[in-house]
Amino acid sequence: GQNxxxxxxxxxxxxxxxxxxxxxxxxxxxxxxxxxxxxxxxPTFLSYNVLDGLEEKGRFSSFLSRSKGYSYLLLKELQMxxxxxxxxxxxxxxxxxxxxxxxxxxxxxxx
Amino acid sequence: xxxVTQTPKFRVLKTGQSMTLLCAQDMNHEYMYxxxxxxxxxxxxxxxxxxxxxxxxxEVPDGYNVSRLKKQNFLLGLESAAPSxxxxxxxxxxxxxxxxxxxxxxxGTRLTVL
Numbered sequence: 001g002q003n004x005x006x007x008x009x010x011x012x013x014x015x016x017x018x019x020x021x022x023x024x025x026x027x028x029x030x031x032x033x034x035x036x037x038x039x040x041x042x043p044t045f046l047s048y049n050v051l052d053g054l055e056e057k058g059r060f061s062s063f064l065s066r067s068k069g070y071s072y073l074l075l076k077e078l079q080m081x082x083x084x085x086x087x088x089x090x091x092x093x094x095x096x097x098x099x100x101x102x103x104x105x106x107x108x109x110x111x
Numbered sequence: 112x113x114x115v116t117q118t119p120k121f122r123v124l125k126t127g128q129s130m131t132l133l134c135a136q137d138m139n140h141e142y143m144y145x146x147x148x149x150x151x152x153x154x155x156x157x158x159x160x161x162x163x164x165x166x167x168x169x170e171v172p173d174g175y176n177v178s179r180l181k182k183q184n185f186l187l188g189l190e191s192a193a194p195s196x197x198x199x200x201x202x203x204x205x206x207x208x209x210x211x212x213x214x215x216x217x218x219g220t221r222l223t224v225l
Binding site for chain 2: 031033041042043044045048050087089091097098099100101102103104
């Protein structure tokens with residue numbers, strides 16, 4: 001089976017850096033994804049890691065350690081518009097081609 | 112390109128009624144998925160399809176049926192709706208083998224079962 005854990009809520013202030021952690025246990029790991037979801041909207045793709053290491057994309061970076069079953073999403077220079085839920089998801093070959101999602105981390109950015 | 116579209120956007124049903132949710136994508140994607148999202152539960156996979164004419168069960172398939180008669184459409188049916196099926200339903204698609212790994216989501220259908 002699969003198990004994906006991430007914190008339920010986090011708070012931060014504008015301009016700061018925040019790190020959202022995700023740990024996972026899967027039978028057939030085939031990639032880790034981060035999605036952003038604003039309230040009442042659909043999830044939108046942020047990043048994809050399949051090999052160990054850091055992937056950087058503007059203010060957002062994602063890290064993966066397959067041996068530890070661990071990933072994090074790093075958000076720099078936080079803006080109010082970054083207030084959203086951040087969803088960690090894994091592709092597990094034992095579950096076909098679909099993504100299996102964690103419950104999401106709600107990030108609140110204050111001024 | 113419209114991307115992934117879902118019909119309807121909102122619906123209210125009475126217990127025992129049936130309905131079909133339609134998902135359409137114009138990106139020629141092979142793989143399509145139906146998820147439901149409930150507070151505190153995250154996105155859970157209901158059914159998925161890896162190509163026209165194929166379907167498979169996900170994590171929470173009970174009470175739902177699906178069909179993929181055309182590559183661009185993936186239908187989710189509720190034969191006899193129950194209050195436990197009150198949720199936000201998201202459809203998603205992705206290209207398939209050799210294509211992008213990104214999964215594209217539709218805008219969602221908000222369903223209430225009374």
